[in-house]
Amino acid sequence: MTLLSGIVLLGLLMLHAFTSSQGQEANLLHKAALVKQLRLTDLCLFTEARYTRHLSQADLNTAFQDHPLSMEHFPSGSFTQPNLPGITR
Amino acid sequence: MNVWIEKQRYIIDFTISSLMRRKVKNIGLLVLYTLIVFILASTMFFTYAIKREAAFILEGSPEIVVQNLVAGRHDLLPVSYLEEIKSIRGVANVESRLWGYFYDSLVGANYTLMTPPQNQDSHKNQGKTTVVENDNGDPHANHEAHALFEYEGALLESGTLIIGNGVARMRGIGKDDYMPFMAADGQIMNMKIVGKLSSVSELVSSDLILMSEADLRKLFGISPDKVTDAIVTVRNPSEIQTVAGKIKKRIHSARPIIRDEILRTYSSIFNWRGGMMIVIFSAAVLAFVIFAWDKASGLSAGERQEIGILKAVGWETGDVIQMKFWEGAIVSLSAFLGGVILAYIHVFFTGSAIFEPALEGWSNLYPNFTLTPFINAEQLTTLFFLTVIPYTVATIVPTWRAATIDPDSAMRHTGG
Amino acid sequence: MIELMNVRKVFNAGKPSEFSAVNGVSLHIPENKVTVLKGPSGSGKTTLLSIVGCMSRPSAGRVKLKEREITSLPERFLTDIRRSTFGFIFQQPNLIKGITVLENVMLPAYPLGEKRSHLKARAHRGLSELSLTGKAASKVEWLSGGEAQRVSIVRALINNPSIIIADEPTAHLDTKLSYRFMEIVEKFKAEGKTVIITSHDPLVYESKMIDKVVNLRDGKIEENPT
Ligand SMILES: Nc1ncnc2c1ncn2[C@@H]1O[C@H](COP(=O)(O)OP(=O)(O)OP(=O)(O)O)[C@@H](O)[C@H]1O
Ligand SMILES: [Mg+2]
Numbered sequence: 001m002t003l004l005s006g007i008v009l010l011g012l013l014m015l016h017a018f019t020s021s022q023g024q025e026a027n028l029l030h031k032a033a034l035v036k037q038l039r040l041t042d043l044c045l046f047t048e049a050r051y052t053r054h055l056s057q058a059d060l061n062t063a064f065q066d067h068p069l070s071m072e073h074f075p076s077g078s079f080t081q082p083n084l085p086g087i088t089r
Numbered sequence: 090m091n092v093w094i095e096k097q098r099y100i101i102d103f104t105i106s107s108l109m110r111r112k113v114k115n116i117g118l119l120v121l122y123t124l125i126v127f128i129l130a131s132t133m134f135f136t137y138a139i140k141r142e143a144a145f146i147l148e149g150s151p152e153i154v155v156q157n158l159v160a161g162r163h164d165l166l167p168v169s170y171l172e173e174i175k176s177i178r179g180v181a182n183v184e185s186r187l188w189g190y191f192y193d194s195l196v197g198a199n200y201t202l203m204t205p206p207q208n209q210d211s212h213k214n215q216g217k218t219t220v221v222e223n224d225n226g227d228p229h230a231n232h233e234a235h236a237l238f239e240y241e242g243a244l245l246e247s248g249t250l251i252i253g254n255g256v257a258r259m260r261g262i263g264k265d266d267y268m269p270f271m272a273a274d275g276q277i278m279n280m281k282i283v284g285k286l287s288s289v290s291e292l293v294s295s296d297l298i299l300m301s302e303a304d305l306r307k308l309f310g311i312s313p314d315k316v317t318d319a320i321v322t323v324r325n326p327s328e329i330q331t332v333a334g335k336i337k338k339r340i341h342s343a344r345p346i347i348r349d350e351i352l353r354t355y356s357s358i359f360n361w362r363g364g365m366m367i368v369i370f371s372a373a374v375l376a377f378v379i380f381a382w383d384k385a386s387g388l389s390a391g392e393r394q395e396i397g398i399l400k401a402v403g404w405e406t407g408d409v410i411q412m413k414f415w416e417g418a419i420v421s422l423s424a425f426l427g428g429v430i431l432a433y434i435h436v437f438f439t440g441s442a443i444f445e446p447a448l449e450g451w452s453n454l455y456p457n458f459t460l461t462p463f464i465n466a467e468q469l470t471t472l473f474f475l476t477v478i479p480y481t482v483a484t485i486v487p488t489w490r491a492a493t494i495d496p497d498s499a500m501r502h503t504g505g
Numbered sequence: 506m507i508e509l510m511n512v513r514k515v516f517n518a519g520k521p522s523e524f525s526a527v528n529g530v531s532l533h534i535p536e537n538k539v540t541v542l543k544g545p546s547g548s549g550k551t552t553l554l555s556i557v558g559c560m561s562r563p564s565a566g567r568v569k570l571k572e573r574e575i576t577s578l579p580e581r582f583l584t585d586i587r588r589s590t591f592g593f594i595f596q597q598p599n600l601i602k603g604i605t606v607l608e609n610v611m612l613p614a615y616p617l618g619e620k621r622s623h624l625k626a627r628a629h630r631g632l633s634e635l636s637l638t639g640k641a642a643s644k645v646e647w648l649s650g651g652e653a654q655r656v657s658i659v660r661a662l663i664n665n666p667s668i669i670i671a672d673e674p675t676a677h678l679d680t681k682l683s684y685r686f687m688e689i690v691e692k693f694k695a696e697g698k699t700v701i702i703t704s705h706d707p708l709v710y711e712s713k714m715i716d717k718v719v720n721l722r723d724g725k726i727e728e729n730p731t
Contacts, residue, residue: 003419003422003423003426006422006423006426006427006430007426009426009430010426010429010430013430013433013434014464016462017433017437017462017463017464020437020461020462021461021462021463024461027289027461028142028145028146028461030287030289030290031146031289031290031292031293032145032146032148032149033149034286034287034290034293034294035146035147035149035150035293036149036150037205037206038203038205038206038294038297038299039150039151039184039186039206039320040150040293040294041147041150041151041154041346041351042147042293042351043139043143043146043147043292043293043355044201044253044255044291044292044293044294044295044296044297044456045139045292045358045448045456046448046449046452047198047199047200047201047255047295047296047452047453047454047455048199048451048452049199050190050199052452053190053199053201053296054201055354055355055358056346056350056351056354056355057154057156057163057318057346059156059158059161059162059163059344091618092617092618092619093618094618095618095619095620095621096615096616096617096618098621099611099615099616099618099621100615102608103604103608103612103615106603106604106608107601107603107604109603110602110603110604111603395601398599398601399601399612400584401560401587401593401595401599402588402593402612402613402660403584403587403588403589403613403616403664404584404613404615404616405580405581405584405616406580408615408616495560495561496555496560496561496587497551497552497555497560497561501551
C-alpha cells in the first residue's frame with residue numbers, strides 16, 4: 001500500500017516536473033533575455049575566484065585546470081572541467 | 090489466473106509481515122538504501138537540470154568573445170583591436186565589454202562589476218555598432234546625451250548602480266541605498282543604488298553590479314583606450330569557427346572563445362568523471378556492493394529455520410523463492426521510490442540544501458536559485474535498473490540454497 | 506493406507522559421522538486408525554515419521570501411500586502430497602514468530618491461492634473449535650505452551666488433511682492438557698482421519714483409543730517388547 005502511494009506520489013512529482021517546467025518557461029526566457037541583454041557568458045554558481053565565476057572565460061594557465069580529478073584549492077574546482085577545445089564527452 | 094494473483098497477494102502479505110518482524114534491521118537497511126538512492130538521484134536531478142538550464146539560457150551568450158592574452162593571462166584589450174576585428178570578413182558587429190571583479194572586504198564576497206551595453210534604441214544614431222563611443226576621452230559628455238541603460242524602470246546613470254539580488258542580500262541593501270567604493274586613485278565613490286536585478290535571474294546575475302562606463306573606468310583606473318574584452322557577432326552563424334580562426338591569425342595575442350565552448354563548459358560541469366562526483370558516486374556504489382554482498386552471502390539461522398517450517402507446512406521451494414523475490418522487490422522499490430521522491434523534493438523544492446555547502450565552496454556569495462525541474466526519463470530508468478534489479482537478484486540468490494533445507498529440519502530444531 | 510518396505514535412513518553417508526537412524530523398517534499403517542510409534546530417545550521415531558510424511562526421502566526401501574509409490578516422486582509432487590494429505594504437529598509448536606496466530610494458522614494454505622474470505626472463515630472456525638477465538642489477533646510470542654500447541658494443531662488441520670502426524674505432542678503439556686489432546690485425537694478418529702503419533706508417554710500409548718503400537722529401538726522394530 002505504501003508502495004502504491006509511493007508510485008502515485010512519484011507520478012505526481014513527474015507531473016509537477018512537467019507542468020512546472022512549462023510554467024517556469026517565462027523565468028527561463030527572462031534569464032535568457034538577461035544573458036543576451038548584458039552579454040553574459042557564465043552562470044553565477046561559484047563566486048570564490050575569477051576562474052570559477054567565469055568558467056568559460058578562464059585562461060588556460062589557471063591551476064585548477066590541470067586535471068579534472070585534481071581536488072585543487074577550491075571545492076568547486078572538482079565539479080568542473082577545463083574548457084579545452086580537444087575535450088569532448 | 091485468479092488463483093495465481095490471490096497466491097501472490099498472500100505471499101506479499103506474508104513478506105510484509107515478515108519484514109515488519111525484523112523491524113530494526115529492515116528499517117535500517119531501507120534507510121541506508123534510500124539514502125544511497127537519494128544521493129544518486131539528487132546528483133542526477135541537480136546535474137541534469139542545471140545542464141539543461143545552462144544550455145537554454147546561455148544560448149543567447151555572445152557568439153565570440155575575444156580576450157587579449159598577455160603572458161598567459163587575460164589582459165585588457167586595446168580599443169584599436171576592435172576596428173581591426175571589425176575589418177575581418179564575415180564579422181557583422183563588434184562590441185566591447187567592460188567588466189571586472191571587486192572584492193568586498195566588508196562581507197568577504199566577490200562581485201562582478203560590469204557596464205551594461207547601451208540600450209539599442211537609445212543610440213540609433215551610431216548605426217549598428219556601439220563600439221568606440223568613448224574614444225573622445227570625455228565619457229561624461231557622452232553620457233549626459235542619452236540615457237545609458239534601463240532595467241525595469243531603473244535608469245543607470247553616472248553615479249548609480251543596479252545590483253544583483255545576491256549583492257543586495259549579502260549587504261542587506263536595496264534601492265536608494267548608497268554603496269561606497271574606493272577608486273583606484275584613492276577617491277571614495279559613493280554610489281546610489283537605483284535598481285535591483287530580478288531574483289528570478291539570480292542564477293546568472295546574483296553577484297552583478299552594473300555601473301556606467303565612466304564610473305567603472307574611474308573605479309578600476311582603466312584608461313579610455315582599453316576595454317576588458319570584445320564580443321563579435323558573425324554574419325553567418327556557420328562561420329563562427331572560421332571567423333574565430335581569422336581573429337587569432339590577425340591578432341596574435343587574441344584568444345577567441347566561441348559560444349560552443351561556453352556551452353560545452355556547462356555541459357561538462359558536474360560530470361560523473363569530475364572529482365567530487367566520482368567520490369560521491371563510488372562511495373554510494375561501494376556501500377551498495379557491501380550490502381548486496383552481505384545479503385547474498387547467506388541466510389541467517391532464523392531465516393533458515395523459518396524456511397524449514399514453511400516447507401514443512403507445504404510451501405514449495407518455488408514459493409519460498411517468490412517470497413524472497415517480493416522481499417527484495419518491496420525493499421528495493423520502496424528505497425527507489427523513497428530516494429527518488431526525496432531527491433526531487435530536495436533538488437527542486439529546497440534548492441539542493443544538502444549540496445549547498447559543497448557548491449558554495451569558499452565563496453560567501455552563493456546564488457539563491459530554484460532549478461527548473463527537467464527530468465531525464467532515461468536517467469531515471471537507468472537508476473531504477475541499477476537499484477531495483479541487482480538488489481532483488483541479490484535477495485533471491487541465497488534462497489536457491491533454501492532448496493537444500495530439508496523440510497524435516499523443522500522437526501529437529503529445539504526451542505521455540 | 507501407508508506401506509513401508511524395508512526402509513533405511515542413513516545420515517552423513519560416507520563421512521566419519523555416518524549414522525544409520527532407521528535400519529530396514531517394514532510397517533503397515535492402517536487407515537482411520539491411531540498408530541503410536543514408541544521407543545527410547547534416539548531410536549529413530551522422528552526420522553521415520555518424517556519419511557512417512559514425505560518430508561525426507563529414505564536412503565533405501567520404498568514407501569507407498571494409498572497404493573502409490575512415492576519414494577521416487579520429484580520434490581514438487583512430494584510437496585503437493587504433503588500439503589494436501591498430511592497435517593503436522595511437531596515436537597515444538599514451530600510457529601513463526603512476529604506474525605499473528607491467525608496468519609500462522611493460514612500459512613499452509615497460502616500457496617493454494619484460495620479466496621481470502623473463505624480461508625479466513627475456515628481458520629476462525631478451526632481456532633474456535635480449540636477455544637482460541639480470542640487469540641486470533643495476538644502475536645505467537647505471547648501464547649502459553651498449551652495455547653501454542655493448540656495453534657499448531659489448528660494449523661495442521663487447515664488444509665483438511667486425511668492423515669495427521671504428531672511428533673511427541675504431549676512432551677510439553679501437563680496431564681490435563683495431555684488428556685485434552687487425546688480427546689482431540691479421538692475426534693479426528695471419529696472424523697475418519699488416520700493418526701500417527703510418536704510418544705514415550707504412557708498416557709498416550711496406553712490410551713484405549715490407540716489401535717496399534719509400534720516399538721522402535723535403534724532404528725528397528727521390536728517385535729516382542731519386554
Ligand atoms: N540430520 C541428521 N544428521 C545426523 N544424525 C541425525 C540427523 N537427524 C537425526 N539424527 C540421529 O538419528 C537418530 C534418531 O533421531 P530421531 O530424532 O529420529 O530420534 P527420536 O526417536 O525421535 O528421539 P526423541 O524421542 O528424543 O525425539 C538420533 O541419534 C539422531 O542423533
Ligand atoms: Mg523425536
